[in-house]
Amino acid sequence: MTEPRPRRTRLSKRALRLWAWVAGGLAFLSPWAALALSPKPAAQAAQAPSERPVIIVRRITRRVIVQDAPRPSAPQIRYVSSGSSSSAGSAVAPPTTTTSGSHP
């Protein structure tokens, strides 16, 4: 004949409520705890953002070749620059006007 198991002692209602409060409080605080325990960012990065470096992208699509040719004397005209002034990112004065191949 087997002996009956000893009956487990049940927690009192008061103790159970206390454990519930403790578990709930820990669950509520756990995100803050995780944040507090995580490594902090480097001090330099935590400072106010510094001035961003400017990257000037210049699209060079063509190779410019200055011909060493017997040049007719035309001091009235001089080569100034290549490429689009707008892509250089600098404040280049607009040209007085533009020449193109008879666009309508």
Place this chain on the structure above:
Amino acid sequence: MDAPRRHTFRSMGTSVSLIADPRTPPGAFERAARRVELVFTREDLRFSRFRGDSELTRVNARAGRWTKVSPGFATLLARSLEAAARSDGLFDPTVLPSLIAAGYDRDFDELIAGARDALHPSEPCGRWSEIELEGDLVRLPIGVGLDFGGIAKGWTVDLAAHAAIGEGLSWAIVNAGGDLRITGTPPSEGFEIAIDDPEAPGEEIARVRVARGALATSSVTARAWGPGLHHLIDPRTGLPADTGILQATVWAETCAEAEIRAKWALLSGSSILDHVSGVLVTDDGRMLTNLDASSSEVPA
């Protein structure tokens, strides 16, 4: 320097601008603008091949017979024939039949809208030497038609720029679709002129500084209506030019002369830089110039 005064209108199938000293009194500028417009209206009536009432249409219709022409017409025809002789026929005012055969048979605005007749076989060119001009009388050989094209525009720009100065402007630039002339007494540093990218219209490919004279640009990518179809006929073949040069920007004392040289450059290839001052853009990605580039940026 303050922004220059500008007045823009359309004529000869392109946009025309009068640019003047910002200190010009408004009244003088308005008078100059009116005179410039009048010059364009008058010369368009003389040289347009798209108008039934133009002097050019009348002369072409009377090929084979002597026709009396205006002094302006005779002067420009003489200059065109002289340029044809000087360029060994590369500049040819008689490419009209080839131009029509290639499809440029109506005003460009209609052409790009698709209202073009079917293409025809190419027509022979080079009959400019058969044109007779005696004073104010001209006789075209039968089957030959004149088309002054860009030189008429350059000539008109020259006349308009002088007319503007006649109204008391200290300096003026007249720019008709990229063919421009400077008159008067410009600032000592001259003007910066941007050259358009032939493959990306509206984008600058280079800049030059011009103190006086004129600048003209010819391109095979402008006024094109299909692959290999454009308005610059090579008189040697009677077909649209294909010389490896996409665009030629050339300086000369007058705009009419700059137009002649720009066309000549486009048809000759890069060797033309032995004879003219300018900037060429090739179809293999090079930009060739013989201009003084000292103390200026030339990226590799």
